[in-house]
């Protein structure tokens with residue numbers, strides 16, 4: 072990619088890395104101001120930006136976005152023909168917010184790479200929004216020579232606002248929970264406020280629970296936007312039924328949060344029952360599908376309590392077992408595979424959230 076910009080002076084490189092997530096309880100109801108419990112997982116999206124200052128005319132701020140998928144490089148965004156794209160709107164927003172005047176001659180080459188499957192309910196859109204926003208912001212700061220003034224807090228603040236802009240363009244009405252967990256990492260509870268500034272985020276540093284978690288992908292790609300819109304349709308067409316279901320999921324989630332935060336109240340079997348009840352309510356809300364139900368049946372044969380995670384309609388199922396429970400992994404894997412599903416291996420909590428690395432000609436700094 073560098074060959075394309077040989078007449079330009081390289082200023083530096085910045086990298087942003089941020090995790091995906093699993094919603095333990097509260098998907099959909101979180102959009103309607105009920106609490107959600109969510110954890111970051113060890114699958115990451117990374118964006119690397121290389122910053123060039125151009126010498127030749129005309130002045131302009133050029134951004135190109137590439138994605139690396141299985142060794143192949145695909146162009147996601149180039150200036151010119153694709154200006155109605157969501158990425159173009161984000162770039163415009165960040166340029167304005169950074170007061171970058173068009174007299175500048177700057178090229179930002181962004182390369183995205185991701186371990187998070189897209190459209191699987193594991194927060195790929197939020198991780199993409201954060202990684203891209205962070206890379207663009209850091210690229211501009213590098214160009215302006217402002218990198219020494221950056222603090223982690225100010226970066227988090229900027230990136231959460233920018234990522235929210237892109238998430239709104241990808242989804243219809245995101246709650247903000249995915250951006251919050253990806254930025255912070257670990258485990259947290261999230262309550263949507265009337266404005267994003269009023270969102271309540273409570274980090275759960277010591278949230279340890281005696282349950283083990285497994286993750287299964289239906290391999291049925293779907294779009295969160297459509298599922299969120301289907302729930303909005305239910306709200307508009309069957310108000311009472313919708314409100315009843317959202318209230319029940321909200322209450323159940325509060326009880327699940329207690330299980331994770333009040334050690335004296337921990338009751339593994341009760342928690343497993345609540346996971347199953349949560350799935351039943353999500354199914355009633357209309358966001359399950361045949362593939363998810365088939366996975367639930369398979370998992371139940373192995374004694375695993377499970378629910379869909381994320382927007383539903385496809386995507387992933389999260390299953391829980393007690394530490395004492397023994398599951399025949401090979402048989403489970405075989406049965407899931409035969410039906411076209413995949414069991415993730417090695418998925419665990421990611422304590423860290425978004426991280427940055429900046430390198431100029433002279434220095435390397437990590438934030």
Ligand SMILES: Nc1ncnc2c1ncn2[C@@H]1O[C@H](COP(=O)(O)OP(=O)(O)O)[C@@H](O)[C@H]1O
Nearest residue numbers: 185189190191192193194195196199294295296
């Ligand atoms: N790594 C990525 N690169 C480019 N776009 C992405 C990436 N991840 C997510 N997206 C965008 O987000 C959309 C999927 O988001 P969504 O339906 O919410 O699924 P998920 O549950 O995985 O977040 C994609 O259609 C695409 O527009």
Ligand SMILES: C[C@@](O)(CCOP(=O)(O)O)CC(=O)O
Nearest residue numbers: 099192194245246295381382
């Ligand atoms: C359905 C919802 O609660 C979670 C969506 O998660 P995902 O996009 O499927 O990863 C929507 C939201 O909170 O914005």
